[in-house]
Amino acid sequence: MDKSKLIIFGDNWDVYLTAYKDLIDDPRITYIPSFRPKGLLGQLQRLQYNPKVNHIVSLPYKHLWTPYYLRHEKGEKYCFLIMEHWLRYESGLRLLPYLRKTYPKGKIVCFIQDLIETVKDQYTGKQIDVKYIKHYTDLLISFDEADAIKHEACYHPTVFSQQAKVNQSTKYDLYFLGRDKGRLKMLLAIAQEAKIRNISCKFVMLEVPQKDRIEFEGIVYSDKDVSYQENLAMAAESRCIIELLQQKASSPTFRTWEAIAQNRKLMTNNQNIKASPFYDKNYISVFHDELDLDWTFIKNRNIYTESNPYQERISPIRLVEFMEEKLGIKIDHT
Structure with missing residues (x-):
């Protein structure tokens, strides 16, 4: 069976660049991180695609950019994997209609790694049109089991590439990174109890207004975003990562994958896990x-002394194999 070339319409968000690194580095796969060209072309497109401008007057010919992304592709047998970033525009x-018309032998897959109701069209402000997406795709995948059932899509969890082996020594016991979103009160209570139990914390809170900040040992406030690589470095220095879900997600998140990839323990309020x-x-x-925290769990020695046995199961290669099985094709990859 002839193999299809995989072209990924991805995202330049540093989380995805880390998660999909195994595929991005594969010379047989093309990863397109952004629809924005570099240089002068990018500035021109930025104006034409500007949602604020298009809310006032819909600028024509935006679709004429689409062939630009595949200008170097000369084959016929492709599998296109499209992420939600592109669906917003x-x-x-x-x-989607361009790919279906231009590559009639190709397979089109959309992988939505956010709750569908939160993925908004940048021009209409409305939720992306699932019926429209299904019309043009061979496979629609959601990262969330409940969302997949709701929208009659296939389910596959998000993925995470193998990380460099981290030092097993730790600087603190509990680690959290995120915005407040009502979580500061709980984190403060955890930090207070942790101090009594001689458990060290590093809770990095992002963009919390000065008037809402509560100073306590182990809680750090940052007025700027923390890069994903910085996040991974701090997670690697911890014994246990804390996850506090705020949305209605029902499936494992990147915090779970970080714990697996970094061979760290995870404490989560995700009951569905x-x-x-x-x-x-x-x-x-x-x-x-x-x-309700299990403080003994935090202090206990990690049973996986070298690597977490689930690391291979969250590889992006598993996603490729899932697509092959569902579509009945073979995808060219190393």
């Missing part, structure tokens, strides 16, 4: 609130 870009094939009580502890 689809009503102007019109990538117990039904996940990635759940293992040896490295995941589930709690309801700050009164």
Whole structure:
């Protein structure tokens, strides 16, 4: 069976660049991180695609940019993997009908790695049109099991590439990074109890207004974003990562993958993770609130001394194999 070339319409968000690194580095796969060309062309497109301008007057010919992204491709057998970043601009870009018409033998897959109701069209302000997407795609995938059922899509979790082996020594016991979103109160209570128990914390809170900040040992406030590589470095220096879900997500998140990839333990309020094939009580502890934490779990020695056995199962190669199985094709990759 002839193999299809995989072209990924991805994202230049540093989280995705880390998660998909195994595919990005594969010379047989093309990863397009952004629809924005470099240089003068990019500035011209920025104006034409500007949502604020297009809310006033819809600028024509935005779809004429689409062939630009595939200008170097001369084959016929392709599999296109499109992420939600591109779908946010689809009503102007019109990538899906272009691919279907230009590459009739190709396969089109959309992988939405956010709750669908939160993915908004940049021009209409409305939720992306799932019916429209299904019309042009061979496979629609959601990262969330409940969302997949709701929208009659296939489910596959997000992925995470193999990370460089980290030093097993730690600087602190508990690590959290994120915006407040109502979580500061719980984190403060955890930090207070942790101090009593001689457990060290590093809770990095982003963009918390000065008037809302509560100073306490182990809580750090940052007025600027922390790069994903900085986040991974701090996670690697911790014994245990804390995850506090705020949305209605029902499936494992990147915090789970970070714990697996960095061979760290995870404490999460995601009750649904117990039904996940990635759940293992040896490295995941589930709690309801700050009164429900298993403090012994934090201090106990990590049973996985070298690497977490689930690392291979979250590889982006598993996503490629899933697409091959669902589409009945073979994809060219190393």
